[in-house]
Amino acid sequence: MLEISPQKVVHVIYLAREAGVGDAELHAFIDALNDDEKAQLTAVAWVGRGAFEPEDFDEAVATAVAEATTPTADYLMGMPHLAENLEAGLDALGIDVAGEEEDFL
Secondary structure (H helix, E strand, O other), X not given: OOOOOHHHHHXXXXXXXXXXXXXXXXXXXXXXXXXXXXXXXXXXXXXXXOOOOHHHHHHHHHHHHHOOOOOHHHHHHOOOOHHHHHHHHHHHOOOOOHHHHHHHO
């Protein structure tokens, strides 16, 4: 189901929480993801904010691919509460990232 590594999602969450300090690094990190990972990351955020249900994750990924008209980093960084949406999305998808968070910090 989830093809982007939870560790990468945790990295984005951490950088998104840096409130301005990590913006350049966050932008570069997202830009460096491949297209599939960018779509997956966007879909996780959409599930987290309630735009898609967890069982519709594959549809969210397909929508992210089909509707990608703005660079993913710009789109996601313009999303209010990006870190919270990603955390909620991972939780809704049943992905426990406690180990990744500990490893990251």
